Amino acid sequence: MKLYNKNLNVCLALLLVIVSFTSCKKFLTENPTTQFTAEFVYNTPEGLESAVVGLYNLQRAFWENVYTNNGSDPIVVDSRDDLTIPRGGEISNYGKMNSGTRPDNSGVFGTYWKTYYRIIDRANGIIKTAEAITGMDETRRTKVLAEAKFFRANAVFTLYKLFNNIFVTTEPTTPQNATNIVLDKTPEADIYKLINEDLTFAIANLTMTTADFGRITQATARHVKAEVALWQQNWSEAKLQSEAVLNSGAYSLVPTTSGVFAGDLKNSETLWALQSKQGVDGGVNKINFNLMPNYAELIPGSKYSVEQGGRGFAWLTMNNYLRNLLNAYSTDTRIKGTYYIQDYFYNDPTTVPNQALLGTKIVHATWKEFATASADRNFWFIRLNAGCKKYFPDNGIPTQDFQYKKYHDGTSCRNIFICF
Numbered sequence: 001m002k003l004y005n006k007n008l009n010v011c012l013a014l015l016l017v018i019v020s021f022t023s024c025k026k027f028l029t030e031n032p033t034t035q036f037t038a039e040f041v042y043n044t045p046e047g048l049e050s051a052v053v054g055l056y057n058l059q060r061a062f063w064e065n066v067y068t069n070n071g072s073d074p075i076v077v078d079s080r081d082d083l084t085i086p087r088g089g090e091i092s093n094y095g096k097m098n099s100g101t102r103p104d105n106s107g108v109f110g111t112y113w114k115t116y117y118r119i120i121d122r123a124n125g126i127i128k129t130a131e132a133i134t135g136m137d138e139t140r141r142t143k144v145l146a147e148a149k150f151f152r153a154n155a156v157f158t159l160y161k162l163f164n165n166i167f168v169t170t171e172p173t174t175p176q177n178a179t180n181i182v183l184d185k186t187p188e189a190d191i192y193k194l195i196n197e198d199l200t201f202a203i204a205n206l207t208m209t210t211a212d213f214g215r216i217t218q219a220t221a222r223h224v225k226a227e228v229a230l231w232q233q234n235w236s237e238a239k240l241q242s243e244a245v246l247n248s249g250a251y252s253l254v255p256t257t258s259g260v261f262a263g264d265l266k267n268s269e270t271l272w273a274l275q276s277k278q279g280v281d282g283g284v285n286k287i288n289f290n291l292m293p294n295y296a297e298l299i300p301g302s303k304y305s306v307e308q309g310g311r312g313f314a315w316l317t318m319n320n321y322l323r324n325l326l327n328a329y330s331t332d333t334r335i336k337g338t339y340y341i342q343d344y345f346y347n348d349p350t351t352v353p354n355q356a357l358l359g360t361k362i363v364h365a366t367w368k369e370f371a372t373a374s375a376d377r378n379f380w381f382i383r384l385n386a387g388c389k390k391y392f393p394d395n396g397i398p399t400q401d402f403q404y405k406k407y408h409d410g411t412s413c414r415n416i417f418i419c420f
Contacts, residue, residue, distance in 0.1 A: 071286025
């Protein structure tokens with residue numbers, strides 16, 4: 001992957017520090033871990049560049065936390081929208097308001113809090129050091145600052161959207177200030193000021209596209225700045241930033257919806273994709289498992305397949321409003337197996353009860369969306385409701401719950417949702 005092709009040995013060592021991995025024997029063992037301050041880690045141009053890569057790692061690791069809440073943490077927010085049904089599993093506890101209502105039942109929100117504050121703190125350390133370090137080429141310094149400021153702005157914005165009452169600082173954590181007690185929240189005006197200043201710097205100092213696919217670009221920063229403007233009800237600024245990307249000539253819609261989430265996502269729509277590739281870097285996620293139904297488990301003649309989105313359990317599933325909306329236009333192909341899939345077919349000749357059924361749509365005799373019996377309704381939502389398949393990789397193993405997949409982090413020139 002191009003994202004990690006520079007100074008690999010140094011990069012790997014520092015990434016292990018930043019993301020708290022502990023398996024590397026070549027790490028700077030002569031220094032006790034209590035000395036891993038911003039000053040210690042970020043003391044060379046190469047170290048700063050590797051530290052920026054660590055920010056990407058922190059962002060991606062949030063999606064790869066597969067052993068907590070069935071890997072659903074990154075999409076928990078979607079469980080509370082008006083397009084989905086939180087059917088079951090850990091994610092549904094938040095969608096049904098059984099969890100996420102008090103500090104003692106809000107573990108997922110604690111994960112958001114810790115993840116994005118960690119990104120802010122790492123970015124603060126990078127920025128402070130990059131601004132002060134001597135002997136660093138100015139082009140390299142500016143790029144480090146631009147990427148770090150984007151990550152800080154994006155993290156602050158994420159926390160503000162989720163929690164509103166947050167404390168923001170631009171100082172990195174040190175032994176001297178680590179135990180300081182925060183007594184009040186940061187005023188909203190100051191939060192927006194920092195976000196917009198950081199994004200403005202990133203826009204001014206990053207190129208619209210990059211040869212290192214997966215890196216932050218000017219387009220990524222403009223996308224986030226447009227969203228910030230919408231939150232501030234600054235409609236003209238949102239329009240300005242969006243049109244700057246659309247009119248740049250660097251991005252365009254792909255010809256068909258089947259190409260948007262195909263392969264490595266390296267297409268003309270992608271503004272930012274978090275990279276993960278088996279045997280290269282990154283880990284597995286369980287997003288597909290949470291979003292796809294389990295259409296093959298109890299239906300003879302049906303088996304999990306790549307074409308039908310692999311195996312899931314429909315913990316978070318589509319409601320009839322969204323499904324009907326997508327079906328309202330015959331030319332809308334998103335629900336016809338590209339983003340979503342609503343029709344499942346008999347595809348296993350070894351178990352199909354009648355060979356004549358092979359290749360035909362599965363229609364169960366009693367499992368219906370509005371069946372009288374609650375068990376029949378539940379089985380329909382588990383096994384036959386429309387599912388979101390865009391997180392299933394083209395080369396995925398359909399019988400596995402864990403998948404490698406590069407994913408958009410909510411940024412595309414097409415108006416799409418991160419999940420539904």
